[in-house]
């Protein structure tokens with residue numbers, strides 16, 4: 001599990017650790033890790049040209065000491081000091097090692113042509129959008145031809161939330177100190193951070209419960225259910241899919257496709273005549289019930305439901321949603337199911353668990369916040385929705401996040417932009433439903449499904465556009481990639 005923390009959490013842990021160490025120890029550890037990543041990127045340090053962007057705080061101090069180390073190895077290091085003050089000891093160390101301070105008027109040209117730029121403008125001490133002259137420097141970095149390495153967080157990215165309010169440095173690598181910051185895992189911040197390298201400065205024992213966490217392949221290997229020798233199709237879990245309508249038959253096909261690849265023992269599909277015909281012809285593996293009335297009485301027992309993809313929002317759909325939600329098993333609500341629930345909150349009054357899987361627009365209808373506001377602060381809104389609605393929330397987007405009251409938000413880092421195409425959400429819903437049916441909690445089912453869906457998307461796309469059906473087809477390969485044994 002990759003864990004990440006807010007700026008306040010990091011600062012408190014650092015203070016506790018610093019109290020036990022000689023002054024300056026942590027900054028030297030940070031600078032040493034930073035210099036070593038830079039040296040690897042440069043390949044040959046001697047005679048390379050390095051520009052340091054140095055702000056007024058300790059983030060600038062890290063950059064100056066790393067510059068000292070590179071200068072000692074023969075790099076030509078130049079510092080642009082942008083703040084009202086500069087870390088004095090760090091600046092002295094750089095100058096003693098042969099580095100120099102650049103006239104601000106020469107900064108643009110130096111940034112453009114340097115082999116490597118170290119962004120030490122601001123780190124966890126920043127607040128709000130970058131002020132001048134920092135903002136102008138951050139913009140100048142966009143023209144850099146060399147490697148751009150951010151110290152701790154890319155300047156302009158809010159370390160605690162990933163928000164970017166104005167200009168921000170777009171880094172190839174971010175070298176982060178002691179622990180991941182939440183803003184490095186959540187978009188838009190994650191997109192600015194590039195590859196994130198963690199430098200161990202000894203903070204581990206002082207860190208609190210994380211603010212957010214990201215599953216890794218090893219976590220999936222532990223969490224994903226496997227069939228045992230004595231398993232039969234009923235014991236492996238049966239997932240029900242209530243999706244599709246005369247207008248949207250494809251959503252039913254794709255949701256069932258996702259569910260069939262998710263490892264449940266059986267997939268039951270229930271719907272109207274048109275989607276029933278499509279599901280039957282695509283998936284002989286599914287057990288299909290054609291509904292004459294909006295009721296699930298004839299469907300047979302399931303351990304979890306997927307409700308909503310392509311279902312429509314008419315009275316019939318509303319009645320079917322009410323019937324599914326009146327059951328005593330976990331229900332995943334997606335797409336039209338979310339529109340129905342937004343119009344009639346009483347549908348959510350149930351004892352069994354609910355997992356909702358909205359994108360920002362759907363969440364906006366559910367909690368009455370603007371879509372743009374949600375996109376700009378995805379973590380906050382997912383948390384708020386989980387608390388207000390009493391459900392688990394999987395908020396889809398460039399970084400998919402899973403929120404549940406009193407738990408760290410799980411962020412998914414496996415996604416790819418190729419997944420932003422019609423129907424992939426239906427596959428995700430089916431997959432997550434299948435995991436629910438196998439006994440995973442909403443929190444685990446949602447975060448494992450997001451992870452596998454992202455990996456499957458990458459495998460299916462492989463650098464080219466994909467269709468949603470390809471993602472369902474790639475799910476077995478995604479599962480194989482994370483499970484160490486195929487038993």
Ligand SMILES: NC(=O)C1=CN([C@@H]2O[C@H](COP(=O)(O)OP(=O)(O)OC[C@H]3O[C@@H](n4cnc5c(N)ncnc54)[C@H](OP(=O)(O)O)[C@@H]3O)[C@@H](O)[C@H]2O)[C@@H](O)CC1
Nearest residue numbers: 014026027056057058059123124125126127129130131152
């Ligand atoms: N603590 C530790 O143990 C360790 C810390 N480490 C490192 O220290 C970093 C944190 O250092 P920090 O606390 O000095 O804050 P930091 O991010 O450098 O800058 C704060 C200054 O920036 C300014 N400023 C603020 N907002 C701004 C804005 N929007 N636009 C422009 N300027 C803005 C403001 O200054 P002022 O306005 O007064 O000039 C403020 O005082 C951390 O990220 C890590 O790299 C490592 O060495 C490991 C050990």
Ligand SMILES: [K+]
Nearest residue numbers: 122151153155
């Ligand atoms: K920085």
